[in-house]
Amino acid sequence: MASVLAGVTLMLLATLFLASQPAMADDAGKKKASEGVYKSMGPQKATSAYGESVVSRWWGGAGTAQNKQLDDSYMAYSLPFNFPFFGQSFRTIYISTNGWITFDAASSSFSNSDTTLISTKCIAPLWDDIDLRNGSGVTGSDIYILRNASNVLIRWKGKRYPYYNTSTSVVNVECVLYSNGQIRFNYGVGNNPVDATVGISKGDGSNYILGYHNGRANCNQVASLLYTPASTNVTVNGYVRTSGGAGINGAWLTYTNQTGSGSNASGYYARSLPRGWSGYVTPIKSGYAFVPNRRQYTNLSANASGNFTGYTSAQLLTMGGRVTVGGSALSGVTVTLTGSSGYANYTLTTNANGYWWAKVPPRWTGTVTPSRSGYTFTPTSRSAPGYTVNWTTCNFTAVVAQNKLIWGSIKTKAGVAMSGVTVTLTGASGKPSYTVTTNASGVYSRYVPYGWSGTLRASRSGYSLYPATRTISNITANLGNQNFMGYTTADTITIGGRVLYNSAGLSGVTVSLTGSGGSVNRTATTNASGYWTTTTPLGWAGSVVASRSGYTFSPTSQTLGARYYNHTCANFVGSVVTTRTEPLLVIMVDFTNFAHTGTEAEWANRIFGTSGLTLRTFYMEASRNTFYFRPANESSGTANNGIVRVRLNRVHPNPEANQSTADQRYQELMRDAILAANPYVNFAAYDTNGDGWLTNRELHLAFYIAGYEASYDSSTPSVWAHRWSLHSYYLNATLPRPDNVYVGCHNDTASRNGGYTMQGQRHGSRQAAFGTLAHELGHDLGLPDLYDVSSNVAEGVGAHCLMSSGSWGAGSGENPGVRPVHPSAWCKIELGFVTPVTVAQAATWSGNLLSTNYTTYAPLKITTSNAQQYFLVEFRKPVGFDAGLQRLFGSGTTGGLAIWHIDTSRRTSNNQDNANWRRKLVDLEVPGYSSVSGDPLDLGYTRGSLSHYWRTGTSYYRFHGSSTPNTTLYEGTATGISVTATANGTGNYIGVTKP
Structure with a gap:
């Protein structure tokens, strides 16, 4: 088999999946051949770490079978030695059934390319689409390993996919790993034709070798390749x-x-x-x-x-001088000589006569600095210019440091002097502490020793004082204006601002102030000039958010620390919400033995309806009213409602009944359905750039096939929901070209590449819900699968995202798939539905994180020192389409914080983004479970639970460096990030601290 079909939706029940697909090695369920035609750059070297030699052919032909008679799978293997590879040492390797070895993460990818090899730490003796299953027709298909103390031989024996094609070649290749870091590729009988990638790579995009046999079509018994590391x-x-x-x-x-x-x-x-x-x-x-x-x-x-x-x-020079105070010698002064680049440092102490000296090399340059507690010096330091003779006049004059005065005044918010306020001066380590009281004028003062450090705190019964403390460090001069303000709970301040649209004031905007830490909430509305004001208690802190239907605002929110004086917020600037649409053509396919149930009007409403639970209302809610699929123009039945119904003059092909021919049957079915729909659709009208190729963004194609959906249950005849493209590989170059435009077809040039989505029309006895269609169209828009396509166990992000099993969402009492849940925050950002609020420095953030709030929703993006890793935080609650979470959460409406760990280094071109549960592109940080041992989603225990969110009232309300899981990056780097949830069923405040 070949390329993983992006977007196969997960089944409602895992047990049904296992029963209906016992041979599949990946949870994607459906794979399609040759998603992209392989193009090789040929042999190429871009590293000095290894040399490649073409050596005499040698063939081991030995080893113990590993019982890996699978397609597109892998095995982890522990070597008997530490294998050095591009400066690192590895004991565990991952052997893919497709003829290559990876190190950082397992891969079962069959989609070989030079580009992927260069970006992956790997060894590829013959990376191709290799089938090791028993049915391949090759006796003894398997992976074989011969283990020795100083080397390990790995042999692949199988057949190029598709194995049922008798012309497909036998694959017979070996890789030998030596304990000294050498690597050898051997080629046996067969390997002709192949379309293989051959070479080694560090995975950093810069250090790699595309081998001598890279891109060769015939590798039958060719010379062996030997890779030898350069001197270490x-x-x-x-x-x-x-x-x-x-x-x-x-x-x-x-x-x-x-x-x-x-x-x-x-x-x-x-x-x-x-x-x-x-x-x-x-x-x-x-x-x-x-x-x-x-x-x-x-x-x-x-x-x-x-x-x-x-x-x-004898060659060293003497550098020295004398330190005096009041004309007398000063002993015990530390004199530090700090050498400039290449010269040593020295530390001396003056003797009883105030003298100091050091032996330094000729031309020593640097600075000379004296120090002693309780004294100041003139000059503070001197520069040595690089003498070639002794310098003994490097003198300094000291004076006794005098006590310094600290003073300030304390008044009420109204400006009335406050007497009797206690001011406590708490000295830092080793420094004295003092207490003073303000006089009738509200003034306090105190002398402290020169160099004193510490904090000031004011207090008086019945009042709070602002600021809470003042900090003083190493005082060297009198310091005044260390003032405080006293206030009571009755004191208020005014907070206000202005909202603009096209540089003019915008009226009717609701401005919501959400208090933090128990502060009150306030609401104001802008007047005709766009101004708003409100009063809050003095010391108020929280977030300010602007909202008005039909508008978005920048910034999405403003965070205010404690305010003790009237405050004018920065302006909000409004923008009119623009709604983007893309055309969608839905083709309903009937057969002589099976026809659709339901009327055309019912299907048109289910997909394009403007109210209720429809595909359009789903994408409008998920995109904050900025995107939906519009019906394509057509003349079938009710014209221009986006629905075309065709009847093919043959029985249902039931492709899922025979996996060996399924791909061919799917391709032929789609070709015939496109041609049957042509009398009702002018496909050329959608070729907007006139290049003769219809891309999925020019016209989305969705096929509902009469019969059953195989990812729902085992009823037949059926198809498996997927997104794919038509390939000449299957159709003998007879790609559908109605109206002189290639429709739904693959093209190597990305700007011309088209495709289609397909799903069965029935879920058991019911008409299919649109959740699978929403998922597959997510692929058409560019999103990957976020469940683990490489595993029958791991769930990826589970039901928490449309692009995992969230497509089967259902509210309390509803059928699976009628209420798909929202895409994750990462998906929404990728699609341009939302712009995150970036927390790039120490901050406390508050605001509306609810995923279904159209006007103010924006996830938080918390950056880290690694540009490829960051955290996203959003508030999820079972309301709107997210009520589909109730299928697993129960009938309640309580929500919590979904915290996502994003690692863009895991982005792939072959839908393997979440295929390694230990390190995913998008990972939900599930409270209480470490990334090492796995969480319930990783281990397949569940597809979703309310306990997967961070919530107040539970043991898991704070995500930080010591929590489980924690904010440490995958490579072990501590971030110092802390996210505290005070969000629950009704609230949405969180605190974020970032160093």
């Missing part, structure tokens, strides 16, 4: 010499975290170091001082040289 070490060398150029014998050179080495009679030294080493090389020999005093190397990737000059004690 680099050399640092140089000379240690006197100022006169003579070698210094016996100097010892130290290397950070490495064994040292000595210099010979010529002063030469050398040391072999691991490639990538970072550290210092430092020369040492009694009686010498060296310049530079050490050399630094970072991520050493090539040999390097560096010399040192040694000066004897």
Whole structure:
């Protein structure tokens, strides 16, 4: 089998899936061949880490069968040694049944390409679409492994897909991994024709080799390929010499975290170091001082040289001076000599006579700085310009540091002086503390020692004081205006602002102030000039959000810290909501033995209806009223309602009954249905760029096939819901071309690539719900599957997203699929339905996160130090279409925070984005479960639960560095991010802290 059909919807019941698809190795359910025609760049080398040699053919032909008689699967294998590969060491590898090996994550991908190899850490002796199943017709199809102490031989024996095609070649290839890092590819009898990718790659896009046999159609018994790693070490060398150029014998050179080495009679030294080493090389020999005093190397990737000059004690210069106070010597002063690049640092202390001195190499440059507690110095420091003679006049004058005065005033909000306020000055470690009281004028003051550090806090019964504290660090001058304001619960402030549209005030806008930490909520409405005001208690903090039907606003919200004075918010700027549409043609296909149930009007309403539970209202709600599919123009039945009904003069092909011919039957069915619909549709009218190829964005094609939906139950005849394209591979170059336009067809050029979606018309005895169609059209818009397509167990993100099993959503008492749940926050951002609010620095954010709030919904995006990883936070609640969560949550309406960990490095071109449960493109951070052991979605225990959200009133309301799971990145980097949920069934406030 070949390419995974993007968008096969998950079944309602996993047990039904297993019963109806026992041979499938991936949870996608349906795969389609040759989703893209493979194009090879041929042999190509772009790394110095390995060399490739074409060597005499050798064939092992041995090994123990691993019982991997599967298609598009993989196995994890533990090597008997640590295998070095591009500077890393690996004990576990992942062997794909498709003739390649990966390291960071398992892959069962059959969709080979040079581009994917270059971006994946992998070894590919012959990566192609290889079928190892018993039915392939090759005796002994399997993966074989011969294990030795210093090498492991891995052999693939099978047939290129499709195995039922007798002309398809036998695949017979080996890969040998050696403990020293060498890699060997061997090619046996067969391998002709192939369309394989051959090579090795670090996966960083820069270091790879596309092998000598890459892109060859005939690899029958061709020469073996040997990949040998370059030397793993680099050399640092140089000379240690006197100022006169003579070698210094016996100097010892130290290397950070490495064994040292000595210099010979010529002063030469050398040391072999691991490639990538970072550290210092430092020369040492009694009686010498060296310049530079050490050399630094970072991520050493090539040999390097560096010399040192040694000066004897007799050659060193004296640098010194005297420190006095009031004309007398001052002892105990620390004098720090900070050398410039290449020169050493020195620390001295003045003696009883105030003198200090140091021995330094000639031309030493740097700064000289004196220090002693309780004193200040003039000058504060001096520069050494690089003398070649002694410098003994580097003198400093000290004065005793005087106590410094701290003072301030305390008044009420009305400006009335407050007497009797206690001000506590709490000294930092080792510093004294004091307490003073304001006088009748509300003024306080206190002398503190020079250099004092600490905090000030004011207090008086019946009042709160702003600010809560003031911090003072190393006071060196008198410090005034350390003021406080006292206030009571009766004190208020005014908060206001303006809302603009086209630079003019916009009236009738509702401005909602949501208080944080127990603060009150307020609502105001803009006047004819767009202005609004409201009063809040002094010290109010929270978020401000603008809303009016038909408009969106920027920013989506403003977050205010505690406000103690009247405040004018930054302007909100309104934009009229524009609704984007794309045409959708729905073709209902009947057969001589099976016809659709329901009327055309019923189907038109189910898909295009403007009220109730329809495809249109679903996408309008999910997109905040900015997108829906409009009916395409057609002349069948009721004209221009987007529905065409055709009858093919043959029986239902029932493709799911025989997997070996299913792909061919699907392709022929779609071709015939397109041609049958042509009398009612002018396809050329939708070829907007006139290139003769109809893309899915020019016209979306949805086919409802009379009969049953196989992903729902095992009734027959049936089809399996999917999104795919028509290929000449199956149709013998007879692609459908009505009105001189290729319709639903694959093209290597992405801008010309078309496709279709298909689903069965019945769910058991009922007409099919539109949830599967919503999911498949999500693929047509560019979204991947977010369930685990590589596993019959793992659920990916489960029912929490349309692009996983959320397409089967149902409210309390409803049938599966009639109320699909919203796409995840990541999907909405990808489709341009929403713009996230980015939290890029320390902040507390509050606002409306409810996913179904049309006017104010915007997920939070919390960035990290890794540009490819970030967190998205949204508030999900069973209302609107998200009431489809009730199928698993129960009939309640309580919601919570869905926290998503996004890793864009997992984005693939072959629908494998969430195929590794340990590291997904989109992962729901399920409270209480670590990413190491897996959560209930990863382990297949459930498809969704309210407990998967972070909520107040539970043990899991705060997501941070020590929670389970936590905010640490996949590579182990701590982020310091903390998200605290105070959201519940009625609230939506959260706090985000980011360092």
